[in-house]
Amino acid sequence: MNPEPVGSWRAFAGCNTRHGIAVANVPKANSTSVAEYVVGQMITLMHRLNRIDHTLRCQSWNNSRKLADESTEAAEKVIGIIGVGAIGTELARICSQGLRMRVVGVRHSSAAMPSFVTAVPLDDIFPMADVVVLACPVNESTRGLLNAARIARMKPQAFLINVSRGAVIDESALIKALSEQRLAGAALDVFEQQPLPESSPLRTLPNVILSPHLAGITDESMQRMGRVAAEQALALIAGELPQHLVNTEAKADILTRLSHIGHP
Secondary structure (H helix, E strand, O other), X not given: OOOOOOOOHHHHHHHHHHOOOOOEOOOOOOHHHHHHXXXXXXXXXXXXXXXXXXXXXXXXXXXXXXXXXXXXOOOOOEEEEEOOOHHHHXXXXXXXXXXXXXXXXXXXXXXXXXXXOEEOOHHHHHHHOOEEEEOOOOOOOOOOOEOHHHHHOOOOOOEEEEOOOHHHEOHHHHHHHHHOOOOOEEEEOOOOOOOOOOOOHHHHOOOEEEOOOOOOOOHHHHHHHHHHHHHHHHHHHOOOOOOOEOOHHHHHHHHHHHHHOOXX
8 A cells, every 4th residue: 555645634643643642633514515515516517607607708698598508407317426424415415305316326434325325336326427426535445536437437418526635536537538528517626736737728628617625615614613623622631532533543642641741
């Protein structure tokens, strides 16, 4: 297995574990924000709203209005979610109960799928889904998951939305498919290289919506993250383990370290 890249959270946690330093996170704090981002981008892509807006501004009313003939509704369509965790579950709930979509998905854990998600094998998602959403963590099993072969199995009228990490996609293969119109469009919040280089072909593709890794950032999510982070910092000050300790293997060393700075 390749070592974790410098700067990754796992490398950070490993380093602190060796020194008995607690590492905690704030799970589910931005699940609603990311799920709503996906829904917004999905509707924008399916109704061609980004292209309609650009055409109206740069060409004419009539040319813009004609693009509506190519739009499609989300209702009764199939959305495939790769990574039905906290974000994927919230997204599935919105799409199933709010938009009347059929939701299929895969998850890494052995936990049962929510009742509104049909579990299917990973490779079955690509040919059946009208919208494919990547919401999985990046690791050795997901790096390059969406490769040229899997992209080729997607419907030409399908859309892709990535709120995972850029490394989950073979970006060159995706650019080629989008350029050749073998996919209808994509919304990308993350990229192989960040910030996205000025020279990236993604910047020139009219069927792609780009955003700078902000799907989880809203006023509400930042308040939630700040509050939970502060609560866990106060727990450490009180000599207690944080609620969402990541490096649980270091519990004993962390407690020992806390006791050495004046805590029982």
